[in-house]
Amino acid sequence: MTSTIVTAAILAIGDELLSGRTKDKNIGHLADVLLLSGIDLKEVRIVADEQDAIVEALNALRKRYTYVFTSGGIGPTHDDITADAVSAAFGLTCEHDAEAMRLLAEMYKRREMEFTEARQRMARMPKGARHIANPVSTAPGFIVDNVYVMAGVPQVFQAMVDNILPELQKGSHLLTRSLPCPYGEGDIGTLLGAIQKAHPETSIGSYPKYDGQRFSTELVVRARDEAKLDAAANAISDMIRGLDAARAGSNPGPEA
Amino acid sequence: MTSTIVTAAILAIGDELLSGRTKDKNIGHLADVLLLSGIDLKEVRIVADEQDAIVEALNALRKRYTYVFTSGGIGPTHDDITADAVSAAFGLTCEHDAEAMRLLAEMYKRREMEFTEARQRMARMPKGARHIANPVSTAPGFIVDNVYVMAGVPQVFQAMVDNILPELQKGSHLLTRSLPCPYGEGDIGTLLGAIQKAHPETSIGSYPKYDGQRFSTELVVRARDEAKLDAAANAISDMIRGLDAARAGSNPGPEA
The missing domain is CATH 3.40.980.10 (MoaB/Mog-like domain)
Incomplete structure (x- = not known):
């Protein structure tokens, strides 16, 4: 490609x-x-x-x-x-x-x-x-x-x-995928940095939001290759699930 | 000053x-x-x-x-x-x-x-x-x-x-005066250029507006000295009145 x-x-x-x-x-x-x-x-x-x-x-x-x-x-x-x-x-x-x-x-x-x-x-x-x-x-x-x-x-x-x-000359479309993340940048920064390193042909952006009480983030993956985009987005979803599980750990719900 | x-x-x-x-x-x-x-x-x-x-x-x-x-x-x-x-x-x-x-x-x-x-x-x-x-x-x-x-x-x-x-160090306030002008830039450009030349210590900006049918302008005078601001603004008001009079010339109204 x-x-x-x-x-x-x-x-x-x-x-x-x-x-x-x-x-x-x-x-x-x-x-x-x-x-x-x-x-x-x-x-x-x-x-x-x-x-x-x-x-x-x-x-x-x-x-x-x-x-x-x-x-x-x-x-x-x-x-x-x-x-x-x-x-x-x-x-x-x-x-x-x-x-x-x-x-x-x-x-x-x-x-x-x-x-x-x-x-x-x-x-x-x-x-x-x-x-x-x-x-x-x-x-x-x-x-x-x-x-x-x-x-x-x-x-x-x-x-x-x-x-x-x-x-105008058209460029290859930059594919983007946006993943809402309920955790602040301080919670995910180290893990996300490791994901970026493992997926060098993608660009992962982290955009903090502040609702007046707490921070959350929007994570955006950009790539020109769909398979590479998928791989990085999947790694981010796994990270968020992992943090959810850790948070729920001491208080497991009915399905845990 | x-x-x-x-x-x-x-x-x-x-x-x-x-x-x-x-x-x-x-x-x-x-x-x-x-x-x-x-x-x-x-x-x-x-x-x-x-x-x-x-x-x-x-x-x-x-x-x-x-x-x-x-x-x-x-x-x-x-x-x-x-x-x-x-x-x-x-x-x-x-x-x-x-x-x-x-x-x-x-x-x-x-x-x-x-x-x-x-x-x-x-x-x-x-x-x-x-x-x-x-x-x-x-x-x-x-x-x-x-x-x-x-x-x-x-x-x-x-x-x-x-x-x-x-x-932060504060600067001398830039005084501004805004004059709405019903004429397009093409009607006023030459006259306005002459006014700018005659008032070199002011900065006169011309901001065209387009309502879908015709152009008008907003004229903005900026200066750090109030007397100089007044002089330039007065010259612009005179210009607009002059154009109004010229336009009304062939069809004088009751007060003309």
């Missing part, structure tokens, strides 16, 4: 995401979509509308992962600087794209609105970039190499994600 | 945040708290439970900002590797802290629970780190230099944030 590993990062751009004024909706949406495509989301960054910050994050992420998806900063106002920053990161000139100008001019003519200088900013992108169609408000996103630049408005972002999805 | 700029980054650690299985609650909480303290949140990163990823992010962020706050990865299981990663980032040895061992041993004795090897992992931290008290479940967070390492479970994270807040 061969498996294809495809990785991704999300770079969300915008002061409003850092000031707490806007709760981001794009990261969660794209994380879910990537999971279904077998693409491993490995890192998320949120940066301000500052060119240096965007360039640095973009150059770090695009060299490290198969894909980088950005959101925000491609509108018509002075604080929309993503096109300039992406151009700078790739050493390309940022210019008014002829096809984008045509699409936008047509749309505004149809709507009897002026195609202002500000609106023309939305046609700017790195020279040679490919478009991402925007069925909501026309102004396209764009693709340079492995970087997909999309709008921040959630309806537009999601429409753009739908449009790029068919061209 | 002098103003103090205090900056911060958040580093959220955990595979579960990237797989979409857990929606992070700590970033939004801390962003709100920092805003109230006048501390500028400049960057957020979410990385997996992988030592290299944590070390690299931490070393980048701690050199760049006044404070770095981390969440997650300080529990008792094998995937809790934040203490090791922070130690590695600072070149310190990671060891069982004597005071943390004492606190945990006492707590488990009181609760008649075994102080397992897994639970002892929660006492590990970089040599010489200071504690962050954990009133919820005892196991402390810790502080090394300008890095504050806290738990991922939201109740514990929030309690730890409450405990560190008194020692």
